[in-house]
Amino acid sequence: MITDGGTSAATPLWAALIARINQGLAAKGTGPVGFWSPLLYQSVGATGAFHDITQGTNDAQGNLDGAYPAGAGWDACTGWGTPNGVDLLGAL
Numbered sequence: 001m002i003t004d005g006g007t008s009a010a011t012p013l014w015a016a017l018i019a020r021i022n023q024g025l026a027a028k029g030t031g032p033v034g035f036w037s038p039l040l041y042q043s044v045g046a047t048g049a050f051h052d053i054t055q056g057t058n059d060a061q062g063n064l065d066g067a068y069p070a071g072a073g074w075d076a077c078t079g080w081g082t083p084n085g086v087d088l089l090g091a092l
Helices: 007-028 036-047 085-091
Strands: none
Touching: 007 085, 036 085
């Protein structure tokens, strides 16, 4: 049974990325990101700062009949896709 990954892996990686982005923003003389969700969904997500995941599903174990298929744009499997930290910093 696969138990690694998901939010257990993604959460600390996102925390580290946001910490690095906050360092970059401080170097620019601006404040930290703060509450991230509104920025992500209202302005940053659609800027092209993510690599869109267009193939696959969240069915890692093969028991969900391919539920939540990925496709172009936002989707339930991946959200916006995988982040590009440099582009995210630029978008902020």
